[in-house]
Amino acid sequence: MVVLKTEGLTKEYRTGFWRTRVRVLHDLNLAVHQGEVFGYLGPNGAGKTTTLKLLMGLIYPTAGRASILGRDVQDVAVKAQVGFLPENPYFYDYLTGREFLHFYGQLFGIPYRDRRQRIEELLQAVGLSKAAELQLRKYSKGMLQRIGLAQALINDPQVIVLDEPTSGLDPVGRKEVRDLILDLKRRGKSIFFSTHIVPDVEMICDRVGIIVAGRLVRVGTLEELLGSEVEGIEITASGFDEAVGSQIAQWSVRPPVQHGDTVFFAVRTEKEASQVMEFLLGRGASVHAVHPKRRTLEDLFLQEVAKT
Amino acid sequence: MVCYLMSKISAITLNTFKEAVRDRILYAILAFAIAMIGSTFILATIGVGSGPKIIRDIGLGFISIFGTLIAVFIGIGLVHKEIDRRTIYTIVSKPIHRFQFILGKYLGLILTLFVNVTIMTWALMGLIFIGEGFWDFRLLAASGMILLELMVVTGIAVLFSAFSTPALSAIFTLSFFAIGRLLDDLRLFGEHYAGPVGRAVIRTFYYLLPNLGRFNVSAEVVHGVPLGEVVSGMTILYGSLYVVALLALTSLIFQNRDFR
Numbered sequence A: 001m002v003v004l005k006t007e008g009l010t011k012e013y014r015t016g017f018w019r020t021r022v023r024v025l026h027d028l029n030l031a032v033h034q035g036e037v038f039g040y041l042g043p044n045g046a047g048k049t050t051t052l053k054l055l056m057g058l059i060y061p062t063a064g065r066a067s068i069l070g071r072d073v074q075d076v077a078v079k080a081q082v083g084f085l086p087e088n089p090y091f092y093d094y095l096t097g098r099e100f101l102h103f104y105g106q107l108f109g110i111p112y113r114d115r116r117q118r119i120e121e122l123l124q125a126v127g128l129s130k131a132a133e134l135q136l137r138k139y140s141k142g143m144l145q146r147i148g149l150a151q152a153l154i155n156d157p158q159v160i161v162l163d164e165p166t167s168g169l170d171p172v173g174r175k176e177v178r179d180l181i182l183d184l185k186r187r188g189k190s191i192f193f194s195t196h197i198v199p200d201v202e203m204i205c206d207r208v209g210i211i212v213a214g215r216l217v218r219v220g221t222l223e224e225l226l227g228s229e230v231e232g233i234e235i236t237a238s239g240f241d242e243a244v245g246s247q248i249a250q251w252s253v254r255p256p257v258q259h260g261d262t263v264f265f266a267v268r269t270e271k272e273a274s275q276v277m278e279f280l281l282g283r284g285a286s287v288h289a290v291h292p293k294r295r296t297l298e299d300l301f302l303q304e305v306a307k308t
Numbered sequence B: 001m002v003c004y005l006m007s008k009i010s011a012i013t014l015n016t017f018k019e020a021v022r023d024r025i026l027y028a029i030l031a032f033a034i035a036m037i038g039s040t041f042i043l044a045t046i047g048v049g050s051g052p053k054i055i056r057d058i059g060l061g062f063i064s065i066f067g068t069l070i071a072v073f074i075g076i077g078l079v080h081k082e083i084d085r086r087t088i089y090t091i092v093s094k095p096i097h098r099f100q101f102i103l104g105k106y107l108g109l110i111l112t113l114f115v116n117v118t119i120m121t122w123a124l125m126g127l128i129f130i131g132e133g134f135w136d137f138r139l140l141a142a143s144g145m146i147l148l149e150l151m152v153v154t155g156i157a158v159l160f161s162a163f164s165t166p167a168l169s170a171i172f173t174l175s176f177f178a179i180g181r182l183l184d185d186l187r188l189f190g191e192h193y194a195g196p197v198g199r200a201v202i203r204t205f206y207y208l209l210p211n212l213g214r215f216n217v218s219a220e221v222v223h224g225v226p227l228g229e230v231v232s233g234m235t236i237l238y239g240s241l242y243v244v245a246l247l248a249l250t251s252l253i254f255q256n257r258d259f260r
């Protein structure tokens, strides 16, 4: 079942003194399915935040439409089933953590008793029970991100939309956020999040969409996007003379990289690799490592970015 | 249903009120206002100026001035700050209509003003009680009308705050305030001295702009005019309708804008 869908979604901003139109999102067609984690990957300025703002009804599309759970996103009622964490959120810093969550709970019309219980659970889940009475102005960046996540989950939403939830966090904080997303998935929620951090997508996403310069250039599961065939064989060797070195440079699919005595290079096939190894060992060189290189998401990402 | 709509608005209202009362600036303004009212009182009792009417007149004047200061300086940032700091993103993405947000913010500031005007009025009444030995409850009527004027001024500030920067909003709001206060004089001037075109222009302004002079009843209250004549239902209706129109316009502008 599709829980989030965009059809021909397009956004133009008018900027500068002459109010010239700049198209920052081109004809976006996207579908997120029930129960999946969808990673919306793109470099800075690609149009990720613009897309998420359109989905949340913060800005209006120039063309096209977006729907969540089968209802147009302009329909205020649909937001009762949605959780949203903006990018680099700033919150009401004069509120304490608990007051803050009560405030958002009230915006959903959740009755006080339910709200109180839900808030204690959420504070526990994001590890802020001890800081609940502290004003947000005293929170660290990581704590703000976590209270922000709690705010996005206050209504126990079916669809969760997060804008760069892991950027600006340290490795521990990033792992915590990833674990939280996986936990939500386990409970049957659908998660759509944007990021420019490739490993975060590789680690937790079922499907990926790559957006570059306002256009969705790739969509699919990691297997669909990367395939499983080996791209080449990486070899690390040392202890040979210059003649052998220049021979290696000819075989290698890319210029060899030298670190002190050790040389890194790559050949295309396994057959070539065994021939090269035989040759090297015959000349008294040492081979330290041979491993197949598969295409990574990072390669694909960089390749797509380079195209534009 | 109405209850459900109201509970979301009141959440915004209370949050806005909390923000105001947790800001030290508000206490500074309030303390300063009360100090000014107190010093007027002291000057009057030691014989500078003359007597009880002056104290009331100047005291009410201070309440109006400081009330207007609070209304303008919180009002101009009321909506703009939420957009600037992007807290609006977490509000608009919740199941709440944009007009509910505007209404909630507005009522939050009105609640703040109500509390402040009430404190200032009771401070003035307390001083008069000390000096003259009785509670002059008529002042409450005057301060009620001051509050009504502040509701209109706040409406103007919030309107500009929804699409303009605080600096521009302040200039516009204060201009509207000044013109609104002088509107009756302007009309009088027009009727006597302006040509037919000038008169038409001034008349249009007269009916379009808020006639704030109508709410200024301090002099009448101080000089003992019966309250029934001072506080008219028409004035209250006029103020209320003006506020409704301002909020409707603000909501319309707010509904159609992008938060980018």
Ligand SMILES: Nc1ncnc2c1ncn2[C@@H]1O[C@H](COP(=O)(O)OP(=O)(O)O)[C@@H](O)[C@H]1O
Pocket: A013, A014, A015, A022, A024, A042, A043, A044, A045, A046, A047, A048, A049, A050, A051, B260
């Ligand atoms: N308010 C705005 N006015 C004009 N251009 C904007 C505005 N916001 C974003 N942009 C432009 O739109 C493009 C996409 O921005 P954004 O969606 O924020 O990218 P991302 O979130 O992927 O980093 C960028 O080129 C940015 O400069």
Ligand SMILES: [Mg+2]
Pocket: A045, A048, A049, A050, A087, A164
């Ligand atoms: Mg962004």
